[in-house]
Amino acid sequence: xxxxxxxxxxxxxxxxxxxxxxxxxxxxxxxxxxxxxxxxxxxxxxxxxxxxxxxxxxxxxxxxxxxxxxxxxxxxxxxxxxxxxxxxxxxxxxxxxxxxxxxxxxxxxxxxxxxxxxxxxxxxxxxxxxxxxxxxxxxxxxxxxxxxxxxxxxxxxxxxxxxxxxxxxxxxxxxxxxxxxxxxxxxxxxxxxxxxxxxxxxxxxxxxxxxxxxxxxxxxxxxxxxxxxxxxx
Amino acid sequence: xxxxxxxxxxxxxxxxxxxxxxxxxxxxxxxxxxxxxxxxxxxxxxxxxxxxxxxxxxxxxxxxxxxxxxxxxxxxxxxxxxxxxxxxxxxxxxxxxxxxxxxxxxxxxxxxxxxxxxxxxxxxxxxxxxxxxxxxxxxxxxxxxxxxxxxxxxxxxxxxxxxxxxxxxxxxxxxxxxxxxxxxxxxxxxxxxxxxxxxxxxxxxxxxxxxxxxxxxxxxxxxxxxxxxxxxx
Numbered sequence: 313x314x315x316x317x318x319x320x321x322x323x324x325x326x327x328x329x330x331x332x333x334x335x336x337x338x339x340x341x342x343x344x345x346x347x348x349x350x351x352x353x354x355x356x357x358x359x360x361x362x363x364x365x366x367x368x369x370x371x372x373x374x375x376x377x378x379x380x381x382x383x384x385x386x387x388x389x390x391x392x393x394x395x396x397x398x399x400x401x402x403x404x405x406x407x408x409x410x411x412x413x414x415x416x417x418x419x420x421x422x423x424x425x426x427x428x429x430x431x432x433x434x435x436x437x438x439x440x441x442x443x444x445x446x447x448x449x450x451x452x453x454x455x456x457x458x459x460x461x462x463x464x465x466x467x468x469x470x471x472x473x474x475x476x477x478x479x480x481x482x483x484x485x486x487x488x489x490x491x492x493x494x495x496x497x498x499x500x501x502x503x504x505x506x507x508x509x510x511x512x513x514x515x516x517x518x519x520x521x522x523x524x525x526x527x528x529x530x531x532x533x534x535x536x537x538x539x540x541x542x543x544x545x
Numbered sequence: 546x547x548x549x550x551x552x553x554x555x556x557x558x559x560x561x562x563x564x565x566x567x568x569x570x571x572x573x574x575x576x577x578x579x580x581x582x583x584x585x586x587x588x589x590x591x592x593x594x595x596x597x598x599x600x601x602x603x604x605x606x607x608x609x610x611x612x613x614x615x616x617x618x619x620x621x622x623x624x625x626x627x628x629x630x631x632x633x634x635x636x637x638x639x640x641x642x643x644x645x646x647x648x649x650x651x652x653x654x655x656x657x658x659x660x661x662x663x664x665x666x667x668x669x670x671x672x673x674x675x676x677x678x679x680x681x682x683x684x685x686x687x688x689x690x691x692x693x694x695x696x697x698x699x700x701x702x703x704x705x706x707x708x709x710x711x712x713x714x715x716x717x718x719x720x721x722x723x724x725x726x727x728x729x730x731x732x733x734x735x736x737x738x739x740x741x742x743x744x745x746x747x748x749x750x751x752x753x754x755x756x757x758x759x760x761x762x763x764x765x766x767x768x769x770x771x772x773x774x775x776x777x778x
Contacts (some may be wrong), residue, residue, distance in 0.1 A: 335652075338571075338573070338651070338652060340571070340573060340574060341573060356739040365759055409731065414652050416648060416710070417652070417706060418650075418651055418652065419568075419571060419623050419647050419650070419651065420708070427710060428710040428711050431707050431710055431711060432711075450755070454719060459723050460723075460727065462707070462720070462723070463704070463720070463724055463727055464722065464724050465703075465707060466703045466706065466707035466708070466724075467699070467700035467703050467704060467724070468703065469558075469702075469703035469706055469707060470698075470699045470700050470701060470702035470703020470704060470705075470706060471696070471699040471700060471703065472703075473650060473699065473702055473706070474664050474698060474699035474702060475699070476652070476667075477649070477660060477661040478661050478664060479699070487695070487696070490692050490693075490695070490696050491696055491699075491700070493731065494693065494696055494727075494728050494731040494732070495728075496729045496730070496731070497731040498582070498726065498727040498728070498729075498730040498731060499727070
């Protein structure tokens with residue numbers, strides 16, 4: 313393995329360990345030693361990538377956006393819906409993501425850590441999708457994309473929080489389905505409403521497509537995507 | 546002052562001090578000594594009312610519902626909207642409420658504290674209002690009151706969280722107005738949509754009515770309520 317590749321891997325191992333520890337203990341109670349032990353790397357390696365606990369927390373906070381990656385969809389509102397379901401599914405399983413969300417939600421971030429980062433980054437990422445939806449004529453004329461995506465990001469944060477408090481996120485997909493059932497009538501042109509798939513298992517199906525695309529060589533992704541559309545209820 | 550009245554006052558003073566300290570430091574970093582110092586009561590008085598830090602946190606968590614009290618409205622959806630705006634206004638100023646919301650949102654509640662309480666209590670409180678709205682023909686036939694209020698509680702939690710992270714809750718009323726702009730089309734019968742007041746200053750106006758009713762003797766409340774309706778845009 314080349315030196316650079318090894319460094320990237322080590323950085324990732326540290327980030328994942330840090331995410332897990334932040335998720336379990338919160339920012340204040342987390343120590344560098346706890347992360348070192350979990351990651352099983354040397355102190356030198358950790359400090360090479362992250363000079364402080366603050367910089368480690370910031371890096372964990374900044375890792376969220378890639379977890380919302382989904383296959384492109386002809387209907388951009390569907391793509392937006394998919395991003396929330398897939399992110400929700402990953403949030404139930406991935407410790408790095410859990411830790412990142414906990415840091416964004418907890419109030420005790422020290423001065424050096426900007427825990428508003430994920431809210432801004434998500435709004436910036438999603439507003440582009442909604443602008444595309446607008447260009448394709450999917451949105452009601454009253455929609456202001458920036459306002460709508462900021463509401464979506466805030467509402468998502470709270471819905472996952474409530475799901476965690478009540479069921480350890482077991483019912484997150486159902487709650488996201490209810491969220492979209494309430495939001496879409498105020499966003500989408502009426503003709504699109506029944507065509508957008510917001511079934512609770514949407515995230516699982518989209519992830520299956522992504523997994524096939526990863527594992528199956530050329531053409532597998534497209535075949536799986538066709539399945540996704542055919543599987544829509 | 547009678548002994549019982551004094552005990553009630555002392556309990557309140559302790560609760561408000563605890564709320565402020567929990568808001569500033571979070572559950573883990575808060576100590577009984579910090580609350581004692583803030584409340585300026587004796588150790589004996591505190592332990593008489595709250596035998597442990599857990600019981601203090603639980604009592605602070607259980608204080609939220611009265612902060613959503615608003616004057617009754619002929620339109621029950623308006624009353625529901627009012628509850629969120631008034632709660633939001635109070636959340637910007639009241640330390641006990643801030644502390645309670647922080648405890649509900651933070652993940653590090655110990656085994657002895659049920660921080661899912663406020664979510665359940667709010668859903669139970671609000672579902673009654675939505676049932677009344679249904680009985681009065683205000684809701685679309687597709688609405689399932691329990692699902693809708695649980696979504697509302699979750700979305701509110703996240704919207705206030707995002708508002709706190711980005712603007713220290715300065716823009717909470719605007720964000721609540723956007724929330725209702727998106728939720729109402731999926732909840733209310735079309736004929737009600739333009740009549741429901743969800744202007745960002747709604748909370749300030751409803752609170753003014755409540756203050757007048759408190760201070761002005763018989764009749765003042767009704768006069769102020771008339772003003773509230775007249776002031777609707």
